[in-house]
Amino acid sequence: MDEIARLREKYDAPIVVLFDCDAAGRQLRNAFLKRFPEASHAFLGAHESSAKEDTKWHAVGNVGVEHGEGEDIARAIANARRADPTRSVFTRANLLEWGLVADDARADETWAEFGGVRERRRLVGEYLGVGECDGRQLIRQLNLFFTEDEVRDAMEALPKRGEPVPRKMTDGRADATRRQGDDDADSSEDEFDIDSLGFDPMAYIPPGRAPPGFE
Numbered sequence: 001m002d003e004i005a006r007l008r009e010k011y012d013a014p015i016v017v018l019f020d021c022d023a024a025g026r027q028l029r030n031a032f033l034k035r036f037p038e039a040s041h042a043f044l045g046a047h048e049s050s051a052k053e054d055t056k057w058h059a060v061g062n063v064g065v066e067h068g069e070g071e072d073i074a075r076a077i078a079n080a081r082r083a084d085p086t087r088s089v090f091t092r093a094n095l096l097e098w099g100l101v102a103d104d105a106r107a108d109e110t111w112a113e114f115g116g117v118r119e120r121r122r123l124v125g126e127y128l129g130v131g132e133c134d135g136r137q138l139i140r141q142l143n144l145f146f147t148e149d150e151v152r153d154a155m156e157a158l159p160k161r162g163e164p165v166p167r168k169m170t171d172g173r174a175d176a177t178r179r180q181g182d183d184d185a186d187s188s189e190d191e192f193d194i195d196s197l198g199f200d201p202m203a204y205i206p207p208g209r210a211p212p213g214f215e
Contacts, residue, residue, distance in 0.1 A: 049072075
């Protein structure tokens, strides 16, 4: 991140970030937000950034911005926005109404014919580009970044009654450390210690050199 800060000062240029649509991408975004609160954030949904076939490096369904089409990436960057940590448009009551969290088993059963609460919430997170979230994480992401129209579009893309639920578009490795729990579990995974990686994932990598772990 120090290199990004240096380049920003050198070129007096704005920062726009685009991360993978998974738990690891969301953690990095949150770490980046703390260091560069003025940065603009772009988003690619899982349906726009998933590998369509197996390759030497990725299994089919792997989520990553490298799988996005050029026009989708350009659109995402053009629509980048700054986070608003003071915003509170979306609440748990909204998620309850939309079938994205449930207070009891009966409420969960109500949404079973529509894919179930957990799967519906996963699909909304994937559509918006923040990955699978628990209830608290999703509320935070919606308020930080998304308009009511964008959330409405994500809801309209959900399966209708009796329709099959799209499979999870990831090979599972990026989400391997995601802690499973109830919908309102402590969202401490978003308090990500970037130093724990052992390298700077935001460091500039010159052309012709491999990033750490890919030598």
